Amino acid sequence: MSGLFKNLGKGVLYVIGFPFVIAGIVLTGAIGIFIFLFQLIKIIILFFQGRSIFQPLDEDIKAQAILNPPLEEEEEKNQDENKPVDDYQVYTTGSFKTTTPTSLEDKYSDDTGSFDDSLETEPRNEEEEND
Amino acid sequence: MINLILVTLSENDKRIIFALLIGIILIIALVGYLSYLLVRLVKWQGRKIETLTADAVNTKVIIDPKHLRRYGTKKNWAMYFKQAIPPLIIAAVGVIVLIIRNSIYNDFSYNPFSIENGFGTLIFTFKFSGELTGNEYDLIRFSKIVVDNYPHFIPEAWGGYVVAPCFMVSGVWYFLVASSLLGRTIHLEILCRNKFEKEMINPNSPQSQNPNPNNQNPNNL
Numbered sequence: 574m575s576g577l578f579k580n581l582g583k584g585v586l587y588v589i590g591f592p593f594v595i596a597g598i599v600l601t602g603a604i605g606i607f608i609f610l611f612q613l614i615k616i617i618i619l620f621f622q623g624r625s626i627f628q629p630l631d632e633d634i635k636a637q638a639i640l641n642p643p644l645e646e647e648e649e650k651n652q653d654e655n656k657p658v659d660d661y662q663v664y665t666t667g668s669f670k671t672t673t674p675t676s677l678e679d680k681y682s683d684d685t686g687s688f689d690d691s692l693e694t695e696p697r698n699e700e701e702e703n704d
Numbered sequence: 705m706i707n708l709i710l711v712t713l714s715e716n717d718k719r720i721i722f723a724l725l726i727g728i729i730l731i732i733a734l735v736g737y738l739s740y741l742l743v744r745l746v747k748w749q750g751r752k753i754e755t756l757t758a759d760a761v762n763t764k765v766i767i768d769p770k771h772l773r774r775y776g777t778k779k780n781w782a783m784y785f786k787q788a789i790p791p792l793i794i795a796a797v798g799v800i801v802l803i804i805r806n807s808i809y810n811d812f813s814y815n816p817f818s819i820e821n822g823f824g825t826l827i828f829t830f831k832f833s834g835e836l837t838g839n840e841y842d843l844i845r846f847s848k849i850v851v852d853n854y855p856h857f858i859p860e861a862w863g864g865y866v867v868a869p870c871f872m873v874s875g876v877w878y879f880l881v882a883s884s885l886l887g888r889t890i891h892l893e894i895l896c897r898n899k900f901e902k903e904m905i906n907p908n909s910p911q912s913q914n915p916n917p918n919n920q921n922p923n924n925l
Contacts, residue, residue, distance in 0.1 A: 584736040591739035598742070601889070602882030605784060609792065612785040626782050632766060632775050636759040 742883065749884035750891030753780060757892075761899065769896040776892040784885045791877035798870030805863030814863065816871070819853050822864030829853040 616626055629637070713721070756779040760766045766775055806812045816822045819829055831852040 584733075587736040587739040587743070588732055591735050591742075594739055594742050594746075598746075598879060598883045598886055601886040602878060605788065605882050605885055608781055608885075609785060609788050612781060616785075626785070630775065630778060632760040635765045636763045639763040639765070640759060 745880070746883050746887035746890070748887070750887030752783070752884070753888040753892045753895065756780070756783065757895070767900070769900055772899065773892065773896045776895070780885070780888045780892060783888070784881065787881045787884065788878065791874040791881060794870050794877070795874035798867045798874065801870070802863060802867045805867070809863075816864040816867040818861075818864065821858060821861045823861070823868030824853065824864075825858050825861055826855050826865070827853070828855065 612626060619625055753776055757766070757772065757776050760775060761772065766772050802814070802816060806814055814822075818824050829852040831850045
């Protein structure tokens with residue numbers, strides 16, 4: 574029941590407020606015409622200066638710089654990460670990269686069919702087998 | 705006065721009163737619902753100012769209300785300008801057509817919405833031929849409702865057929881644009897007042913996580 578009265582009260586408020594809402598919008602529309610003319614003059618002036626009112630403001634540029642840092646800064650960061658390393662590191666890194674097979678064909682291209690010495694296992698103990 | 709109180713209503717009067725009551729209730733409901741929709745529209749459009757200013761505020765480029773008001777106003781007006789261009793162009797087209805039509809017919813008192821030679825020829829119009837009967841015990845009675853105009857096409861009314869729709873479309877469109885401008889302006893003012901208020905309560909404290917002290921769980925301290 575209270576909900577019904579609440580809705581009824583809201584409805585009455587909306588009905589009473591309707592002319593004021595309309596008046597507010599109409600007044601804003603009338604002021605808006607002047608704003609439009611002001612913006613139009615501004616656009617014409619800015620056009621001859623090679624600018625536009627739709628281009629980002631200083632605040633937008635600063636915000637974008639914070640949100641998306643420019644590429645130069647990123648490159649600087651990357652350069653810091655790729656500091657010059659000593660010869661040993663270069664050698665190990667380079668050898669690892671060049672000797673790493675990329676596919677199965679590359680992996681077995683030098684395969685002559687013989688067992689690799691490093692893969693040889695110790696001779697089996699016959700006694701253990703008999704057990 | 706006493707006669708008015710002691711008036712005896714005929715069956716026809718009762719029907720008219722009932723119909724009028726229903727009509728008034730329907731109109732109030734319609735106005736209320738329209739007003740509700742308008743308020744919702746204004747509020748919904750107002751939230752768009754948050755989208756426009758969010759980046760600058762969240763990155764702390766703007767840190768005081770005055771700066772936000774200045775920046776938000778610039779953004780608001782730029783958006784309004786962009787939105788207002790189409791309806792105003794349509795209205796301008798209507799005005800140009802009206803001037804051309806008036807120049808051709810040399811008639812600058814032309815009403816494009818006229819029933820005789822304007823847009824009104826395309827719609828039904830009704831004539832309420834009611835009048836007071838003169839009898840104090842009778843209410844106002846409409847003797848009959850007459851159709852004043854049936855839709856018909858007049859070639860001379862071409863100006864009205866072009867101009868009136870232009871004005872109607874641009875009027876409704878501009879009304880919506882103005883409502884969104886109003887909504888954004890109000891919402892910007894609310895943001896300027898509330899956005900930079902600092903909270904005294906630590907957001908990580910258990911009190912702020914459970915703001916209702918009645919439902920506070922003593923084990924969850």
